[in-house]
Amino acid sequence: xxxxxxxxxxxxxxxxxxxxxxxxxxxxxxxxxxxxxxxxxxxxxxxxxxxxxxxxxxxxxxxxxxxxxxxxxxxxxxxxxxxxxxxxxxxxxxxxxxxxxxxxxxxxxxxxxxxxxxxxxxxxxxxxxxxxxxxxxxxxxxxxxxxxxxxxxxxxxxxxxxxxxxxxxxxxxxxxxxxxxxxxxxxxxxxxxxxxxxxxxxxxxxxxxxxxxxxxxxxxxxxxxxxxxxxxxxxxxxxxxxxxxxxxxxxxxxxxxxxxxxxxx
DNA sequence: ATGGCTTATTGTATAAGA
Numbered sequence: 001x002x003x004x005x006x007x008x009x010x011x012x013x014x015x016x017x018x019x020x021x022x023x024x025x026x027x028x029x030x031x032x033x034x035x036x037x038x039x040x041x042x043x044x045x046x047x048x049x050x051x052x053x054x055x056x057x058x059x060x061x062x063x064x065x066x067x068x069x070x071x072x073x074x075x076x077x078x079x080x081x082x083x084x085x086x087x088x089x090x091x092x093x094x095x096x097x098x099x100x101x102x103x104x105x106x107x108x109x110x111x112x113x114x115x116x117x118x119x120x121x122x123x124x125x126x127x128x129x130x131x132x133x134x135x136x137x138x139x140x141x142x143x144x145x146x147x148x149x150x151x152x153x154x155x156x157x158x159x160x161x162x163x164x165x166x167x168x169x170x171x172x173x174x175x176x177x178x179x180x181x182x183x184x185x186x187x188x189x190x191x192x193x194x195x196x197x198x199x200x201x202x203x204x205x206x207x208x209x210x211x212x213x214x215x216x217x218x219x220x221x222x223x224x225x226x227x228x229x230x231x232x233x234x235x236x237x238x239x240x241x242x243x244x245x246x247x248x249x250x251x252x253x254x255x256x257x258x259x260x261x262x263x264x265x
Numbered sequence: 266a267t268g269g270c271t272t273a274t275t276g277t278a279t280a281a282g283a
Contacts, residue, residue: 020272071273117283176283211283212270
């Protein structure tokens with residue numbers, strides 16, 4: 001039996017909303033040491049680029065590109081391999097919030113996204129989320145033409161189905177699960193993207209985020225809102241996709257935990 | 266239970282996250 005680690009050529013890509021890289025850098029370095037993925041996409045770095053820990057990441061063997069801002073948002077791609085054609089944001093969509101960064105790694109277009117949370121259905125932030133998702137859809141349509149081998153990793157702030165929510169009845173109509181958000185997610189899939197986690201059998205009640213409050217993690221009151229979408233060309237290469245809950249058990253964890261995709265190439 | 270944690274801020278209470 002082949003095990004994943006014995007496959008001749010694999011590329012591992014992961015995504016992790018770290019909720020402040022300033023606070024979480026030790027966790028990230030620790031995690032990379034035991035999970036030496038090829039690519040790690042980060043969201044919510046919450047720091048300006050001048051504070052980004054390029055040196056520490058370089059010492060750990062990673063190139064890094066970052067688009068950050070103080071206090072909020074901020075996205076980065078770490079890679080063991082050279083990155084090319086780095087781009088920032090969604091082309092043609094003016095946005096002061098730093099939520100998208102892209103780069104090509106080993107011939108694969110890697111897009112790291114931190115999709116808007118939306119706060120509540122009746123808020124202006126939710127309207128912004130809808131506009132943002134519309135723009136993302138339009139942009140990805142063009143990106144897929146340009147880069148057939150494409151992967152979109154990040155915090156989507158959308159639980160695509162009821163099984164991605166610990167208590168669907170309690171969450172009906174709420175942000176993260178509302179019908180318009182889920183319709184947007186389906187529209188992304190309609191572009192020819194696949195939710196790589198669902199290409200495989202998975203444990204029931206698999207989540208990637210748990211509320212800090214109410215002992216959410218201990219009770220597994222979570223949501224699956226961090227996703228890795230792959231293009232048609234990459235779909236046959238998907239070997240496994242898992243959620244690694246280990247970092248969520250650490251002292252002072254991020255409220256999100258990493259999702260990892262392994263490609264056989 | 267409109268709370269409950271955690272992070273960051275020209276902070277000592279507020280905003281935001283999800």
